[in-house]
Amino acid sequence: MKYTVVLAFSPEDEVYLVQVPAFPEVHTFGETVEEATANAKEAIELAIEMYLEEGRNLPDDPAVIVEVSP
Numbered sequence: 001m002k003y004t005v006v007l008a009f010s011p012e013d014e015v016y017l018v019q020v021p022a023f024p025e026v027h028t029f030g031e032t033v034e035e036a037t038a039n040a041k042e043a044i045e046l047a048i049e050m051y052l053e054e055g056r057n058l059p060d061d062p063a064v065i066v067e068v069s070p
Contacts, residue, residue, distance in 0.1 A: 001048075004063035005040045007033060022059040023047045 006019045013029070016036035020026040026043045030036030051058055 001058070003044055003061050005037065005044075007036050007040075018043070020044060020047075021063050022061045 003020055003022045006021065007016045008019075009015075010017050010029075015029045015031055016033055018026075018028045018030070018036050018040045020040060020043070023044060026040075026047050028036070028039040028043045030039050048058060
């Protein structure tokens with residue numbers, strides 16, 4: 001399965017904040033892009049496990065990618 005992960009650098013906290021549009025309850029962070037991405041993967045895996053244990057359907061990825069040309 002593939003899910004969109006949004007990383008945003010927080011200058012105030014000096015970390016990359018992570019959001020996962022398909023799983024609004026998933027929030028994590030990392031000091032590097034690599035760490036934030038690894039933490040996101042782990043958090044998504046835990047969310048999937050929770051959904052399945054609760055008998056909930058896994059969400060579709062609602063993200064839309066827009067390509068813009070200069």
